[in-house]
Amino acid sequence: MKKILLSTCIALSSLLSLTAQPDDLAKMLEEEMSKDSEPDYATATFKTTRLINGHTVENVAAGVLDMRISHRFGAINTGIKQFYGLDVATMRVSLEYGINRWLMIGGGRSTFEKTYDSFLKAKILRQSKGARNMPITLSYLASMQTMTIPYANADRTNFFTSNMFFVHQLIIGRKFNESFSFQVSPTMVHRNLVDSISTSHDLFSIGMGGRMKLTRRTSINVEYFYQINMFKPAGTNMLSIGFDIETGGHVFQLCFTNSPYMIEKAFIHQNTGTWKAGDIIGGFNLSRNFTIRDPRESKKVKKSEW
């Protein structure tokens, strides 16, 4: 009986003294860090704000100006006469700015129908784990697109608003792991002016897209938009394949697509080409970031302290 007591008391004391080993402090450190810790947000779900043609869930970072130049050549099946599409060029240039960590704005100009576009994109939910679990990132995109070519029918009374288009898009994305991300984007395009009373002003579609990282700095992207109702009877759905290369302050996106357009109202609903027929268009997006506002200013870190 005495022996049992003795051994339990020795065991107990050695157990207690174990907690005083150096590991203890490390454990306490871990506990301290897990207390009131911030949610662990998923970052860099996609490399840039565009997958290929469509928007991703990503925003430009707060205080950063993103200059984008997007360029599409002609279709490869135009043959040697058009130098396999390289003679043809359409483009869009834009400036886009991150106001804070959840809101960005931007404006651009496309050669197609001499269209000006402006948009805002807001992050509503951010994918996170840890202190808060949120499986997806949800963004909302609102865009206004105005073409400035002469009115199709100059004889009738035309309004400026006749040339306007509005886009509303929800983007639901998830970074599944370090290399694979996927997103779905239900979209509505509203056309202010349509051909006849029987044509719908509102066009609906669902976009799907994913990226797979090949290396830390390159990835393969695929993007597809399914039209629920079509604008053109013989319209085709957009399918694009892209390749992202990241070099310092630039992201270079090479792509092949069956759409020559780079704004939602057109690349979703105005395509006529198909991959099968060889209407494949090569192109690239170039994104260059400029830091306008140093995000650390507010933190007031004095370098002299060190």
Place this chain on the structure above:
Amino acid sequence: MKLKSILFSSLLITGALTVSAQDLFLTKTAKVNFDCTPVNPVENIDAVNNEATSFLNKATGELVFAVLVKSFRFEKALMEEHFNENYMESGKFPKADFKGKISNLSVVNFAKDGEYPVKVAGNFTLHGITKPINVDGTISIKGGKIQAKSKFSVMLEDYKIDRPKVVADKIAEKATISIIAAYEPKK
């Protein structure tokens, strides 16, 4: 009688070994600066983190630090993204930490104001790789407050942080890390 004394002494030993709360000091706002700017810089590559957590046991000299890699703030958002995605792989290795001990604790008089140069030895874990390091630092006591400072360098290669050839002249091969920790007594 014999049993009682053994019980008593074992309790006594236990008590002596257990960390005394009075000896523990904590900060959750230690500053860690990281600088990887090369000799002829194209752009400065440095970041700050004001959210490092650290414990100091003034009785034993034990010193631990931990920091979330994602909380380092860069001048350029894209640089910060690259730091996390391409170099530190913070998704896989979210923390960097140090576990060590002040090896010449006897030089520090915690009761008297002053600056005391200390030597710290321990294990530094970065990018999932743990290596023993020895660093020099200063413990300063001012009005009973403890502040620890240190500056040291690590080779990126030692911690398997890739520096691709194309950026080799834009990023220094070693990172200089500076730390300031102002401790408060652990309650």
